[in-house]
Amino acid sequence: MKPVALIAFNFVREQRWPILVLLIWVLLLAFLGLAEPNSHDDLLLIFKIVGAYVVVFSIFFGGSAIYNERRSRRILAVLAKAVSRQQYLSGLVLGVTLASVIYCFALGLTGSWTLSGVGFRISQVWFLMLCLVSACTLAGTVALTFSTFLNPFFAAGATALVLILPPLMGRIVSTRWVNVIPVYTLASAVLGSSFEVPASQLWLPLGLAVLETVFFWLIAARIFAWVDIAVSVE
Numbered sequence: 001m002k003p004v005a006l007i008a009f010n011f012v013r014e015q016r017w018p019i020l021v022l023l024i025w026v027l028l029l030a031f032l033g034l035a036e037p038n039s040h041d042d043l044l045l046i047f048k049i050v051g052a053y054v055v056v057f058s059i060f061f062g063g064s065a066i067y068n069e070r071r072s073r074r075i076l077a078v079l080a081k082a083v084s085r086q087q088y089l090s091g092l093v094l095g096v097t098l099a100s101v102i103y104c105f106a107l108g109l110t111g112s113w114t115l116s117g118v119g120f121r122i123s124q125v126w127f128l129m130l131c132l133v134s135a136c137t138l139a140g141t142v143a144l145t146f147s148t149f150l151n152p153f154f155a156a157g158a159t160a161l162v163l164i165l166p167p168l169m170g171r172i173v174s175t176r177w178v179n180v181i182p183v184y185t186l187a188s189a190v191l192g193s194s195f196e197v198p199a200s201q202l203w204l205p206l207g208l209a210v211l212e213t214v215f216f217w218l219i220a221a222r223i224f225a226w227v228d229i230a231v232s233v234e
Contacts, residue, residue: 007090011091018057022103028046048190055139055187058096060156063155063159065147066144085221097136111125132187167184179205182212186205
């Protein structure tokens with residue numbers, strides 16, 4: 001467990017600048033809360049937009065993690081220290097999760113302060129943060145799976161296609177397709193939240209997100225076991 005945690009913390013440290021950029025958007029919400037404390041519609045809109053950013057960033061986090069490690073040749077040093085490839089991928093998944101948790105925790109604190117004063121329940125804010133973290137972890141793991149054999153650009157594109165396909169099929173075929181990969185459902189809970197209609201308790205999509213994160217992690221580990229990491233990437 002210690003190697004997994006070290007890999008995760010090292011991943012967060014390496015992604016500190018993108019995480020800082022994300023946190024600046026959280027400061028925008030805090031600034032708006034100070035400047036216009038009674039503008040509840042604007043506050044909620046900024047809260048939803050800022051929340052959506054982290055899902056996109058998690059895809060790029062997961063899609064570029066292995067590529068960056070292979071390019072710097074750091075992955076060879078890590079795996080040479082009795083760390084299995086499965087543990088290595090576990091550390092990256094945990095790293096994506098930690099990066100999302102840091103952001104969502106900051107957004108949750110800011111959202112609780114700014115939105116509670118205009119009638120939005122604090123418990124609802126933190127439930128939406130739980131949805132965001134689950135969506136980010138699953139989206140990042142899907143991207144990580146594709147990144148085991150694709151470069152970051154194609155891994156992000158393939159991930160976007162996989163995540164968009166279920167809601168698209170839900171509109172064309174049946175609404176049951178929406179929760180096949182519930183990133184869209186969980187992200188929509190944030191984007192569709194309002195003062196009049198609070199987000200429903202999406203425990204089924206949350207449970208599916210956890211199970212599918214493990215599923216894609218296992219697929220990634222199986223594929224990564226056959227990848228020649230000694231080959232340099234450009």
